[in-house]
Amino acid sequence: MAVIEVKNFKKSFGSKSVHEDVSFYVKKGECLGLVGGSGTGKSVLLRSLIGLERSDGGTIQINGQEVSNLKEQDWIPLRKNVAYAFQGGALFDSMTIFQNLAYPLDEHSNFSSAQKQDRILSQLSDFGLAGTEHLYPSEISGGMQKRVGLARAMMLEPEVILYDEPTAGLDPYNTKRIQELILKLKTKGVTAILVTHDMPTAFAVCDKFAFLKDKVIKEQGTPEQLKNQPNSLIHQFIEGNIL
């Protein structure tokens, strides 16, 4: 059964149409790589899946529930299960790393202070961030901020995670660490959509790809299919022959 199913999705900003007829699905435990040129609306699509943007048509189902026309307050329980990893981490800059990770627990759990502390320190350790809990976001590197953002998104152990360019602007070492984290979460059965231009990472972690171009999904397929089709759009996109 599909955990995420998008059908005939439409989105526009004023008179500018971004998506006209986008359809795809992601099964439980799968990771879909959403690729396409800059400005094709990959992040807009990802944001729409979690209600940060309102859709203008079509349907979005998460675990069978239609969500495209939910009111803001109805999204709140749903967002405990669908996490969003922002491109820049989107950490709260007035809070320490510890407080950033405590935020979702404070909002949605009944853990005691000691339990929260244990979970946060364990999460930081899992994400290679041990010892940073007292620092502020401005005191750590961009790569670490992304990992903290990812760690925060995973604090409530969501079923679905949406990654918005998690490796953009990172050095190879940090890129590899993020790849490892995504793979680790995948082994736990987390369903994911990855928006990225970083094709080595996409090939390392994704089970299938969707190529967004001219306001629609032009092509879908598994990494193996794409490797064997040199004329496919994704192949040409990787080679830099099309935008």
Next chain:
Amino acid sequence: MNTSLALSAKEWLDEQLYFFGGLVYLTRDCLREGFKSPHNGKLLVEQIYQVGYRSFPLVLVTSGAIGMVMALQFGYGLEKFGGKPYVPRLVASTILREIGPMFTSLMFAARVGAGIASEIGSMVVTQQIDAIRALGSSPIKKIVIPRVLACLIVLPLLAAMANVIGNIGGLIVGAMELNIDPQFYFRRIIETSNIKDYMSGFGKTFFFALFIAIPSCYFGLNVKNGTQEVGVATRKAVVTSSLLILIGDFFLAKVFWVLEKWL
């Protein structure tokens, strides 16, 4: 020429309608979510510290200076007619009814309104507001309501302090420059000012707090096109809050005038 004028007038009108509509929606959301538990007292205390405690020196200096200038001007003006004994009454009444609350609110709009709009605007640009939503909580509850409540609590208190400090400033100048006996000055303030004078100024500060907090939050939350717009939002917040205070003051003065007669 006429067409372009008509178009820009239409754009201006659209913008005003969006703005006032946005304020109504934001106020509705605050009322709707403000009564829902859980309530986060820690965020409110933090905001009271940020907007209140840190605004106090500014209010101290401005209200003290205004009281002193008013005493000086009234003193020099009335001296020719032998009206110096009326200075305490005039200064006190003007400060309590108008100048104390209004100047405090204008200074508060400049400092706190600008701060609120730029802080929230920066949070929008760095996706922190989106992160609050994505983590399953409400920016209205976490960001807007604590700021609105803090303004509602702090501004009346600051205005009350400004009233006292302004009159002290007047008393100092009265004694030092106009040779009015300080005890006489103090007695005249107490004898001639009444609770109606005080309440007609103090009562307005609750409205002024809303005129500052809600538009500032609105402009901050509506930043869209990057950091450049944070500056625009900040400017709009200060200008709009100040205009609402000045225009609102006239209508509120009339309302309080009617209430005074009625009571």
